[in-house]
Amino acid sequence: MRDYESDDIVILVSRTLSPFIMLFALYVIFHGHYSPGGGFQGGTMLAAAVILIRLAAGMDIAQLQFPRALGMPLGAVGVLIYFGTGVAAMLGGGSFLDYAYLPLPGAAAALRSLGILFVEVGVGLAVVGILVSIYDDLLESGER
């Protein structure tokens, strides 16, 4: 921000809180297929933890945690994971996103559970990248 000045208490609280938010976000992503939550919610919480550090410590320090250039490639990788899961199922002989035909060892039920996990991870990565990238672009506009 323009009127940013360093505040020790805010930085201490946010950097203590941020790893716990990230841990809970990872829990939400990886347990998304049998409890409330999933890739979108967990990814949004992960992005909120990153944005919390950006708000508290300022853009320059937060670059060390999550560089600005990382947002868009991370989003693209997330979409590729999602799409790649679907195409891998197609290559295995089924239809698009039919996880039972994934070219991996295991029974059909276990493969379905694993496939939805891949999709959740892809969605989570895409949401993290794009939300942090939206925040960065919003903050940067008009400063050049």
Next chain:
Amino acid sequence: MHWELEVTLFIFLVAAALLALESRNLLTAVVSLTVFSFLSALLYVAMGAVDVGFTEAVVGGGVSGVLFVVTIFKTTRTCRD
């Protein structure tokens, strides 16, 4: 089942929405909108839609408030209507 809880939440929900609409200070409006979002998340959970409530709490109470605050920092803080 929890109709008392739901009625109370609805009253606070309408109050937060009216405050967000009528406030002259845009920062107050954004905070009130976040309160609205969180109350509606509580309502969804009270009605049994845990997943929807979770999404509403995370998105409405977490990220969109921050984006609105950044937008206010970039523009003006009081409305001119």
